Amino acid sequence: xxxxxxxxxxxxxxxHRDEVAELGMWVFIATEVLLFGGxxxxxxxxxxxxxxxxxxxxxxxxxxxxxxNTAILLTSSFLVACAVDALQTNARPICVALLGGAIxxxxxxxGLKSVEYxxxxxxxxxPGVDFAFDGPLADGVQLFFVFYxxxxxxxxxxxxxxxxxxxxxxxxxxxxxxxxKRAALRxxxxxWHFVDLVWIFxxxxxxxPGRST
Amino acid sequence: MTxxxxxxxxxxxxxxxxxxxxxxxxxxxxxxxSFNAVAALGIGAIKAGIVAAVFMELWHRGPRTxxxxxxGLFWLGILLWLGSMDFLTRT
Numbered sequence: 001x002x003x004x005x006x007x008x009x010x011x012x013x014x015x016h017r018d019e020v021a022e023l024g025m026w027v028f029i030a031t032e033v034l035l036f037g038g039x040x041x042x043x044x045x046x047x048x049x050x051x052x053x054x055x056x057x058x059x060x061x062x063x064x065x066x067x068x069n070t071a072i073l074l075t076s077s078f079l080v081a082c083a084v085d086a087l088q089t090n091a092r093p094i095c096v097a098l099l100g101g102a103i104x105x106x107x108x109x110x111g112l113k114s115v116e117y118x119x120x121x122x123x124x125x126x127p128g129v130d131f132a133f134d135g136p137l138a139d140g141v142q143l144f145f146v147f148y149x150x151x152x153x154x155x156x157x158x159x160x161x162x163x164x165x166x167x168x169x170x171x172x173x174x175x176x177x178x179x180x181k182r183a184a185l186r187x188x189x190x191x192w193h194f195v196d197l198v199w200i201f202x203x204x205x206x207x208x209p210g211r212s213t
Numbered sequence: 214m215t216x217x218x219x220x221x222x223x224x225x226x227x228x229x230x231x232x233x234x235x236x237x238x239x240x241x242x243x244x245x246x247s248f249n250a251v252a253a254l255g256i257g258a259i260k261a262g263i264v265a266a267v268f269m270e271l272w273h274r275g276p277r278t279x280x281x282x283x284x285g286l287f288w289l290g291i292l293l294w295l296g297s298m299d300f301l302t303r304t
Contacts, residue, residue: 023281030285037289041296048300063238070234074260078227081268082219091217193268197261204257208241212249 006180018183025187029194032158036198039151043205046143053140055210060125060141061148065116066207069109070199076105077196080166080189087185092177095185099170102192106163113156120145148206155202158195166192226267233260 007017047054083098124132125145133141165188172181237256241249266272271282 023278026278026281033285033289034292037292041293044297045300067238071231074230077264077268078223081223085220086217089217094217190269193264197264200257200260204253208237208253209250211241212244
């Protein structure tokens with residue numbers, strides 16, 4: 001067996017290695033789906049129990065920031081998909097620039113999210129810290145904000161990890177490209193798109209209900 | 214360095230996703246009753262489908278990858294289905 005080959009002994013080729021890496025990423029994403037799935041189930045159960053309170057809670061979220069952040073995240077996903085394509089056509093500097101753009105958009109998302117959190121803190125919407133809401137719907141609204149903070153905080157944590165992974169790959173790809181780095185970029189891209197997918201549903205469940213009443 | 218341009222499917226998907234975002238926000242402000250929730254989640258599912266098919270490249274993948282990718286959805290379906298049964302049928 002040659003010493004310098006780029007794949008481990010269980011693989012027949014580097015392509016085989018990369019295909020297995022992609023399948024492994026999908027298995028990891030399945031576990032992530034179930035992590036957020038538990039939160040979704042909790043949301044549906046309590047929205048079913050307190051429909052008016054969930055609509056009222058939703059009306060108190062900042063739809064402008066919600067829409068802006070959704071557009072930002074969809075665009076960053078687009079840039080990462082472009083970066084994967086650019087690397088395939090050997091346009092490495094463009095790939096690195098696109099990753100840089102996606103990272104900046106990711107940071108912008110987190111910045112807007114922290115502005116939103118700050119406003120909600122001042123409006124007394126943080127359960128367990130400083131929650132105050134007048135009227136008979138207070139309990140249900142508090143449950144809505146529990147879901148809101150837990151789900152968006154876990155999502156933001158995923159964003160931070162994703163930004164770190166994209167930044168690492170951008171730095172590595174600045175020097176050179178290899179089949180291994182291409183495969184790593186594909187896996188990182190899958191993760192970033194998954195974080196985008198989660199946000200698409202969080203946006204629909206957090207910001208949209210109760211707007212028409 | 215080769216000349217690179219963003220591929221048409223990616224650009225079209227990105228613009229389509231932004232258009233769907235505009236549509237879902239507009240529909241949320243129309244008084245449609247319970248259809249509001251259906252529209253929000255339905256358009257969310259379409260957006261998720263575009264991201265999965267084009268950005269995550271499932272469109273170009275074989276059945277093996279599709280099985281791995283849908284495993285998460287399969288178990289999510291079981292979780293939501295069995296988990297919500299009690300609450301939806303409780304009298």
